[in-house]
Amino acid sequence: MNGGGLTKVPDSLISPSIKFPKITVEREEISGFRGHFNRIVSHKVDWETMNKGCKNWIKNPLNMAFLLWVSCVAISGAILFLVMTGILNNVLTKKSERDAWFEVSNQIINALFTLMSLYQHPKRFHHLVLLCRWKLKDVSMLRKMYCKNGTYKPQERAHMLVVIVLLHVNCFAQYALCGLNLGYRKVERPNIGVAICLVIAIAAQAIAGVYCIVSPLGKKYTFEFDEEAQDQKHTNGVAQLKSSCLISLEKEYSSEHEPEWKGGLLDLCDDGVSMTPLYLLCGFCVFGWNMERLGFGNMYVHIATFFLFCTAPLLIFGLAATHFDNEIIKEALGLTGVALCVFGLLYGGFWRIQMRKKFNLPANHLCCGNPAVTDCAQWLFCCWCSLAQEFRTANYYDMVESKFCKAAAVLPLQHDDKVIQLSISSSSILLGKEGCSQSSKVDNTVIINNFMKPPVTSTIQREDSNIL
Template sequence: MTEERDEASHSSSSNFRERIRDIKWASLVKMSKQWLRNPLNMALFLWILVVAVSGAILFMVMTGMLNAVLPKKSQRDVWFEVNNQILNALFTLMCLYQHPKRFYHLVLLCRWKQEEDDAKALEKVYCEKGARKPNERFHMMVVVLLLHLNCFAQYALCGLNLGFRRSERPPVGVGICVSFAIAAPAAAGLYTILSPLGKEYGDEENPVDSKVSLERRYSFASRDDESDLEWRGGVLDIWEDIKVSYLSLLCTFCVFGWNMERIGFGNMYVHIATFVLFCLAPFFIFNLAAINIDNEVVREGLGYMGIVLCVFGLLYGGFWRIQMRKRFKLPGYSFCCGRPAVADCTLWLFCCWCSLAQEVRTANAYEIVEDKLCKRREEEVIKVDEDGVVDPSCLPEKMNTTMASSSSISLSRPSGDEALSPPSPPFIHREAT
């Protein structure tokens, strides 16, 4: 028996070593670097790192593994409360950042207009491969309600941690809140996988936007070469449109959300609420968490941490500037190590109002036709001389070709009693004399 056990353990260890050797570490490192280049993934990685460190310290304090380092009970209580409040603040901030989008999804599910983009937006988030599923509204409603339960349980736990000291905190209430805060997202994930939302059906088809709106299909815009697209003015050219500059300064959050919605990056109110929470919530959460900590240095440290996180909340605008530049193929700045993404984030950190004004001016200068920026038709002025004759050199190429073909057709017709209708060039703009 012992020899068989030894052989089994030896074979399992050898198989484990072979599997480790089969891992392509170079490709894994390359994928990790590529993943970290996304600013959102980088922020998520830092959040996970801080949660892991604070959670490990809290676990070691609770299990007595640090009794040799922290011999006094008062010291252990301070370390417990500090890490407990840090974890509470981080999880509360994560729920606050996610809750505006979850409320928006709940609104879409309540009104549920299948013929519009509501169902398609939800299918991209909750359905496998973004395809339509049977009874998808009911299943998505279950998932969204479970995610809301997760947020509200975390808010209740945050209230208990901020409103009571450790000795006065009700353990039953803390246990119930922690249980629901952990179980709700886990149940939502399992339900998404096991329900029809996570299954593939042979006869399903990916939703195709076959009904393109007339406004987008026949918009008065001419498609430019994508290489000709550029930002409207420099970052510091605030005098180019002083009205936009003042609005960007005085109503930053509202202007940002409005601009994101009109260029196709989501709901305006979701962007406004999320941006406000990114820039204000850390200050209040960390300063409230510091109230129940007796150490003065730690209290000040938590307060400064909240201020720093509020400043870095401006990176939310930098993230969406990156998305705007990539989607519409706008030129990037290379003053930060030659990396446009880093330059976009730097612009929002050190000159957020100027950067927002430039984005709004750029969106004003173009029209969006099928998710591409195109020059507005009213900017293409066709010059007409004093006799009302159009100068062909000022016509766009397509319009000039159309006029030439129309003229040749009219000249080839035989003269007679038939009434001939002269060609009328479209979109003629007479200059004001």
């Protein structure tokens, strides 16, 4: 007792009979907390579903390429960090060796980020064009890309402009950084310029991502009367107009539920002498035009992206190889650029997969029993033949509502022992402000005794009559 209060007894003076129950209670509390935590983890995390989702994610060719890109960046970045911090000084005893490893890692990282910017830049330019044009279809596409839930946002055009400009700044800053890395050797390279370009490139990308979240683009709004309702009303009107026009084609077209590839993979000459040089000399243009008419995006974006996939790696890695005197490093960087250019043909294989899935075309299980692997292999080892087959298939069928259709067969009409054969050519639907118009060509042919004769022009004879 001290001044009428209770004093705390030290733990060393507490008897074991009192201390043991206290320790037991504390252990039970800890074990209870662990059990509660384990129950939360077991209920919240479905490992089987997560494992299945990861497998489905990795099966996507784009995700596989992105994972490979991240792995290369991580390995090169780790080597660069270890050399800069001196951790590898015991392994790389000479300064020349450390400088070589530093420069190789730096050039690889620079090339990988530059290639990523080049591959994305055509699409970003396209988004800028859509933003300037700002038509109904353009607005819908931009909302899907930059707006949460793809819905209308207040002042969305201005906010989208901020994001798109920041993404362009990211690309141009990366190009400037690439120019400094490729244009100067390590001892002559301006470190201040490299630091400024690096900061701008990283900051622009980060600010664009954060802006999409914190700005009205990343928020959810509810309006009683907004522009989205007007756009939706106009869209519904166009859809009704389009469907009414399509009804008139039901008798002329029949949906092809099981379409086939037109011709074999090696039937390159079936398209005629005029088309074969076009495949060989202007394959990027043919590919882009074919993708646009099949509904897979803008033609110019496909042309530019495919061209960059097949040429940019060789240029960048070839220029990086000039910074080294070691022949082994030069050959390794050069062969890396060539390999990436060859694997750039997989861009065509990816869109062949999308074409096959969208239009229900027959799959080929030749490679590893996997149709996707076979599609990529066909583009990798026979790119012109694959392009020709896709082009022929798109020409053979008519496109109606993003489906492959064929002209419906018309039965012959019997009349006075004559057979009238009607042949209906492909029709086109034109949608505009005035409505829809259908243009079709109908040729009438009269077949008598298996000989084709032109139809006889009908004449009207008038008899003269006496007028009293």
